[in-house]
Amino acid sequence: MELTERILKADRRALARAISLVENDGEQAQKLLQEVYPHAGQAHIIGITGPPGSGKSTLVSQIARQYRQQGRTVGIVAVDPSSPFTGGALLGDRVRMRDLAGDRGVFVRSMASRGSMGGLARATGDAVTLLDAAGFDLVLIETVGAGQVEVDIAREAHTTLVVEVPGLGDEVQAIKAGLMEIADVFVVNKADHAGVDQTVRALTIMLDMNSAACSWTPPVIKTIALHGEGVADLIEAVDDHWAYLVRENALQDQQRIHAQNRLTRVMRRRLFDELLAKIGPERFEETVMQVATHKIDPYSAAARLMNSKTQGS
Numbered sequence: 001m002e003l004t005e006r007i008l009k010a011d012r013r014a015l016a017r018a019i020s021l022v023e024n025d026g027e028q029a030q031k032l033l034q035e036v037y038p039h040a041g042q043a044h045i046i047g048i049t050g051p052p053g054s055g056k057s058t059l060v061s062q063i064a065r066q067y068r069q070q071g072r073t074v075g076i077v078a079v080d081p082s083s084p085f086t087g088g089a090l091l092g093d094r095v096r097m098r099d100l101a102g103d104r105g106v107f108v109r110s111m112a113s114r115g116s117m118g119g120l121a122r123a124t125g126d127a128v129t130l131l132d133a134a135g136f137d138l139v140l141i142e143t144v145g146a147g148q149v150e151v152d153i154a155r156e157a158h159t160t161l162v163v164e165v166p167g168l169g170d171e172v173q174a175i176k177a178g179l180m181e182i183a184d185v186f187v188v189n190k191a192d193h194a195g196v197d198q199t200v201r202a203l204t205i206m207l208d209m210n211s212a213a214c215s216w217t218p219p220v221i222k223t224i225a226l227h228g229e230g231v232a233d234l235i236e237a238v239d240d241h242w243a244y245l246v247r248e249n250a251l252q253d254q255q256r257i258h259a260q261n262r263l264t265r266v267m268r269r270r271l272f273d274e275l276l277a278k279i280g281p282e283r284f285e286e287t288v289m290q291v292a293t294h295k296i297d298p299y300s301a302a303a304r305l306m307n308s309k310t311q312g313s
């Protein structure tokens with residue numbers, strides 16, 4: 001496929017087109033993935049998650065800029081529709097993103113969250129594979145740490161950054177969202193705001209309590225993304241984490257888990273689609289209505305529909 005060759009050369013228009021294809025999820029996208037997949041697996045994939053407005057996009061821009069200064073190339077996928085990358089930004093963010101826009105060593109793409117959330121996770125994973133295969137040294141994924149799906153997407157990274165901001169209750173929120181477990185590096189952004197040291201302290205105490213169990217204790221890094229302050233330290237922590245993964249042979253384990261997640265997702269979906277095709281959308285819809293009106297419970301309904309598969313064939 002000609003498109004595949006252009007992707008492997010990091011042709012920007014080919015990449016944009018390919019990501020649209022995986023978003024729409026057709027046969028062409030599967031063929032594409034089949035061809036590029038052997039070329040992926042080289043990039044350091046970094047997830048950036050945290051509450052809305054905590055400065056993730058600003059940080060992502062700064063991280064990209066720092067890596068570019070080292071001569072490394074960066075692909076960026078933003079999974080939040082309200083992200084500055086989609087154009088909903090304040091003027092300052094637009095200006096900052098424009099600095100990156102002229103640079104051919106950076107590719108930025110936001111993922112439309114149309115369709116099901118499961119579809120979004122799949123499309124994001126595929127987009128990351130495309131950027132990885134295109135040869136970007138680093139692939140950054142920005143998600144809003146709001147729901148399980150976003151956390152799942154972040155979890156598919158090698159290194160996950162959880163961004164917090166100073167203020168009472170943030171650390172409690174982090175635990176609630178299950179972000180504590182997925183963080184490899186904590187970032188307390190907006191360090192120009194009051195209360196930053198309390199937040200750092202609270203996070204550090206909590207991390208110390210957890211640290212006995214694992215060989216990597218997430219560092220807590222203070223940043224002012226707006227001015228690029230602390231971003232060099234942050235990059236260092238990210239590189240340290242990568243070195244740790246390599247040193248501990250943890251990379252293979254991680255890659256195995258990622259592969260298992262993706263394979264499971266694809267199989268689950270194929271199974272469902274095949275089953276649905278056999279049942280027929282009308283019968284499925286009828287049953288949905290019966291469950292909705294409490295004429296039948298979802299367990300019995302599923303059993304009935306799934307038995308009909310064997311009866312019909």
Ligand SMILES: Nc1nc2c(ncn2[C@@H]2O[C@H](COP(=O)(O)OP(=O)(O)OP(=O)(O)O)[C@@H](O)[C@H]2O)c(=O)[nH]1
Nearest residue numbers: 052053054055056057058080082083190224225226
């Ligand atoms: N004071 C201050 N403001 C910041 C800092 N970093 C980012 N901001 C501002 O915070 C606002 C939100 O920043 P974004 O980078 O869009 O945050 P985000 O987390 O990507 O937001 P969503 O994608 O909408 O969840 C913007 O107005 C930024 O300019 C910082 O270190 N200090």
Ligand SMILES: [Mg+2]
Nearest residue numbers: 056057083084
């Ligand atoms: Mg954003």
